[in-house]
Amino acid sequence: MLKNLIPKLAGVENSQPQRHNRKKLWTIPFIIAITVTAILAILSLFTGVYDIRGQADGMEMFFITRVPRTIALMLTGAAMAMAGLVMQLITQNRLVEPTTTGTMEWSGLGLLFVYLLFPAPTLVLRMTGAIIFSFVGTMIFFVFLRKVKLRSSLVVPIIGMMLGAVISAFSTFIGLVFQVTQNIESWFVGSFSPVQIGRYEYLWIIILVTILIFIFADRLTLAGLGEDVATSLGVNYNRIILIGTGLISLAVGVVAAVIGNLPFLGLIVPNIVSMFRGDDLRSNLPWVCVLGMATIIVCDILSRIIIMPFEIPVSMILGTVGAVVFIAILLRQRRSKRRLR
Template identity: 70%
Template sequence: MLMRSLNEVEIRSQPPFSGQSANPQKIFTVPFVLAIFAVMALGVISLFTGVYDIWGQADGRDMFFITRVPRTIALMLTGAAMAMTGLIMHLVTQNKMVEPTTIGTTEWAGLGLLAVYLLVPGPSLVLRMTGAIVFSFVGTMIFFLFLRRVRLRSSLIVPIMGLMLGAVISALSTFVTLYFNMSQVIENWFIGSFAPVQIGRYEYLWIIVIVTVILFLYANRLTIAGLGEEVATTLGVNYNRLIVLANALIAVCVGIVAAVIGNIPFLGLIVPNIISMVRGDDLRSNLPWVCLTGMGTITLCDIIARVVIMPFEVPVSLILGTVGAVVFILILLRQRRSRRLR
């Protein structure tokens, strides 16, 4: 009975966006299949893009499986992870401007990495991931505690508050870095790049698949949580437990990506907003689209980063940051225009 109520409210809660399909629960449509082929094509291009000649060198085949294949897999998993985090945050905060970059979660992950390096010289990847995940979770929970005390939750107040909190954490990280002479650690984290990815350095990203499955299983309840605490409580859903679960999923994704790849900005802002404009706010049917679009976006940006000044490589965070900033401004202008029309 509860599941039936959740499904009914979830369907009713979707706003009538133009271009939204008549059946929001239908996932495998012709456009989705075409999108799959497009992402697969980008993956193939990524496999064969790079300075090293895998065809002409004797060890080209080995280098292909040591670097190119892991890099492409890491791109896909990272794109899906960061896009999902933005989608979850949009729901639980009821704000389209919120994602790990705009509420300080990535800064907390960087502080967690720094703390691990201070406590354990030469830490393993598991230790770095653990520190980033724990600090990401704590930082996101602190943000939500602040958010509960703010009565005015406009589309601008919430991200501005998050950016201010992130700036404080970033300043603290910078101070600790300079004091202990560990600038190289924090600089490597800020330069989000897939260049160092190879066999043995990316496998923990597969945990993101487990996070995706959990998110899909709890999609209905998280959609209800996105309607507010009162509605969720009325329907018999434990709102606080769902918020903790959502923050845990966000922290795992952000922490793993921060430890393995580095800072990946704005992907959680770009992708969910575009999908939401087209398909509405149904988490269950939007999740495959968000993951797929995130994969394609970050793979395309990484290909551009590899060829724009070849034989050198631009950090993919630079490309994503530029695109994300432009999209962020366009979304703000769109919201301002919609308010004027009202």
């Protein structure tokens, strides 16, 4: 009798709620990823037309241009990849990121209005305008998604890109009417060539954004399960959505003001990470940051060596690679739906 009860009691004990075992971070693949990213950063430091080893002022130029550029690459890659990860989690859609929701276009509109109000705006003013407008634009997109029921996940990025196209056309019209288009021409083509000491330091704000996203990671993950589930688990859904949107807008606005438009980076990296690690924001965040850095460094190195001594804007390479990944994700989703049928 007692022998029969022991397994049952053990089964009862094992059925009690247990603490969730998170995936280990410091695994061999993650250490390899960090090592590869560090090697790419070193390559970036020594890639360029100017001969830093053969010129008298080589070391001075190294710290004025090469080091700031590499730091900017790493911070920007982490920021855009994180923004894509959070947006995909909140909208429950793999195809959403700042480019496919119109967030970047709203940032450009914010920059344009800053130039209209202030003829020679400082970088802080440009950042403020980009952050405010990107927040407003992202909230408009989220409100639209909540009000309209969509049958297909593919419709979500299509609507976002249509909204972005409308905002971009409006920005072009305003720029032509007030003759300020030339002031934001560099924004439309994201490039790291102008980065040097004194022109990238505000990107360090991204570290603060990363810390805040990590703090709110669990609540953002619950919000990604839907309003009903999040509310039943004690999460204030509307508040966490506002916080997530604010963090996204802060990261995108800083990048838009300092670097410019960088398409599809937030689409490529989070999808690759989620494909192998699932949808837990806290455990995926370090992976997304590291792979975002590696991706943009590779694209920037290619932009410097393809037609050396000239340079291709990194946004062109990102746009090409991102478009291919976007199509691949669509085809993958289509195949999975066919299998389910």
